[in-house]
Amino acid sequence: MNTSNGTKNGAIQINKLFIWGLIYGAFWSIVPGVLSELLWSPWQAKTVIATGMVTGTIVTFALAPLLQRTSTVKGALLGVLSLPLGAWLFGLAISCLHWIVLKTTGTHFRFVMQIDEYPGYIWAPLDVAWQHAVFSMFTIFAVVLLPLAILTTLHLQRVVQRTRTDQNAVV
Numbered sequence: 223m224n225t226s227n228g229t230k231n232g233a234i235q236i237n238k239l240f241i242w243g244l245i246y247g248a249f250w251s252i253v254p255g256v257l258s259e260l261l262w263s264p265w266q267a268k269t270v271i272a273t274g275m276v277t278g279t280i281v282t283f284a285l286a287p288l289l290q291r292t293s294t295v296k297g298a299l300l301g302v303l304s305l306p307l308g309a310w311l312f313g314l315a316i317s318c319l320h321w322i323v324l325k326t327t328g329t330h331f332r333f334v335m336q337i338d339e340y341p342g343y344i345w346a347p348l349d350v351a352w353q354h355a356v357f358s359m360f361t362i363f364a365v366v367l368l369p370l371a372i373l374t375t376l377h378l379q380r381v382v383q384r385t386r387t388d389q390n391a392v393v
Contacts, residue, residue, distance in 0.1 A: 235385055239286050240279060242381060246374055247278020253370075254312060254354065257363060258332065266331050269323060273316045281308045282378060289379040301375030305367055306355040313354030317347035 251274020255261035260270045281304055289297055313333075320331040324343060330336040335344040358367050 238381070238385055239282050242378060243279030243282030244275045245278070246282060246378070247275035250274050250278055250308065250312075250374070253363075253367065254309075254316075260332060263331075265323075265329070269319050269331065270316065273312060273319050277308055277312045277315055280311055285375060285378060286382050289375070289382045291383075292379065294376065294379070297376050297379040298372045301372035302368060304375050305358050305364075305371035308371070309358035310351045310355040313351035314347050317345065317350040321345050321347070 248271055251271045252261070254274075255267065255270045261267040284307075285300060285304060288300055292300070317333040320333040323329055323331060324334045330343065333345075333347075333350050336342065337344055358364065
């Protein structure tokens with residue numbers, strides 16, 4: 223009996239993390255979207271938001287186990303570390319998605335630069351990833367991004383710990 227209940231609670235936890243990852247990711251996609259002017263074109267905005275949602279889900283699932291039994295101070299430190307990690311993942315993912323868009327539709331977006339020589343584009347996803355990570359931590363924007371990363375991580379910590387407490391109470 224406990225096994226099925228534990229499985230059900232595990233499924234609830236995974237669903238909750240997935241939803242929170244999508245929400246956090248959509249929210250965080252606004253940051254590079256505004257800073258890099260990526261939201262002005264409707265199709266490019268869609269790629270930015272989709273990439274943010276995927277990145278947010280990955281970062282949420284990566285952080286959740288670490289946040290289950292940590293203190294607020296350690297949660298805040300994980301928030302600081304999550305900023306360059308999330309920015310790196312976002313840069314890599316957006317570059318890859320823009321390359322897929324180029325290959326499937328022929329449309330050039332920001333992270334696949336159009337050039338005149340063969341093959342007609344420059345694609346450097348690892349460069350884009352590192353640029354996003356460095357930009358997030360070592361520019362004036364870090365004044366806003368770091369506290370925001372800490373706050374969203376601490377919020378995720380509360381969600382994860384509350385869910386864990388609720389599951390323990392049910393069993």
